[in-house]
Amino acid sequence: MAPPVPGATAWRLEIHDELGSTSDCCIAQAGVGAEAGLAIMARRQTSGRGSRGRDWQDPGGNLAFSVLLRPIKAEGAVGLWPFVAGLAFHGAILPWIRDPAQLRLKWPNDLLLGGRKTAGILIESGSDAIGRWLVIGFGANLRAAPSIAGRTLACVADYGTAPDPAVVARAICVELDRWQAVWRSDGFGSLRAAWLERAHPLGTRLVVRGESGQVEGSFVGLDEQGMLLLDCADGLKRISTGEILLLDRDATGGSGRAGT
Known part of the structure; x- marks a missing residue:
């Protein structure tokens, strides 16, 4: 030891x-x-x-x-x-x-x-x-x-x-x-x-895959319980779990596509 x-x-x-x-x-x-x-x-x-x-x-x-x-x-x-x-x-x-x-x-x-x-x-x-x-x-x-x-x-x-x-x-x-x-x-x-x-910059495009399907939107922060805030075409969503993929921008804010 x-x-x-x-x-x-x-x-x-x-x-x-x-x-x-x-x-x-x-x-x-x-x-x-x-x-x-x-x-x-x-x-x-x-x-x-x-x-x-x-x-x-x-x-x-x-x-x-x-x-x-x-x-x-x-x-x-x-x-x-x-x-x-x-x-x-x-x-x-x-x-x-x-x-x-x-x-x-x-x-x-x-x-x-x-x-x-x-x-x-x-x-x-x-x-x-x-x-x-x-x-x-x-x-x-x-x-x-x-x-x-x-x-x-x-x-x-x-x-x-x-x-x-x-x-x-x-x-x-x-x-x-x-x-x-x-x-x-x-x-x-x-x-x-x-x-x-x-973290990856605010505005990063994300896809969240879950048991009920997937949603796509822009990362806008975390709520008071640590849930992911995603600005989607149909409004703000709070994500509690899911597999996250980064799209359109890499984690340093450049161009291109990043995976999980």
Whole structure:
């Protein structure tokens, strides 16, 4: 086990050469009463998973990292944690990017480089005799992007310097403490403002795919609950879930088309 990460949370970072899933390991530990602050990283992950049931492929040298949190009830709904996690992830990756404007957040849980997905977050929750827990999984293409049919992905190495995954894992822990403190002291409004500063620009054309079909419109912000605000041909829509595709403009405000 690596030394603890300093900060408000008693982080306990474990680094493994290979695991099936870092999130599965955290969930298993939560099930036997592990306390908040458990952080598990694998230098190679063989059974990683992403959002909407997708596999998260790991060619090696990338980040596979999960943390266990037991949030206090007053901290807010699970639905606001993607913003804490996204801001923490952005802050941990940003120092390694040559042009900071290339790194953008995409609602609700992705990071883009040059308009292409480079990292994602998966949040899972449960409860036990101790109380409710969250496991937040962070996956990032640091050294290489996997080849996936129909998708064009990016990696940090193409836009800067690929750091050691353990350095990024430790930075995420520090940033999670930072943004949790902002949330508790200033409320979600401060998180929303910070998130919007780091997100794809207002006016970006988006398509949202959901179980009932898809809608297209212009991104106009987030509401007070973190829902996506989309200006569509038939009026303003609030989106609570869905797969997001960026159209017409990439995440840095240039021309062209970006995928998920």
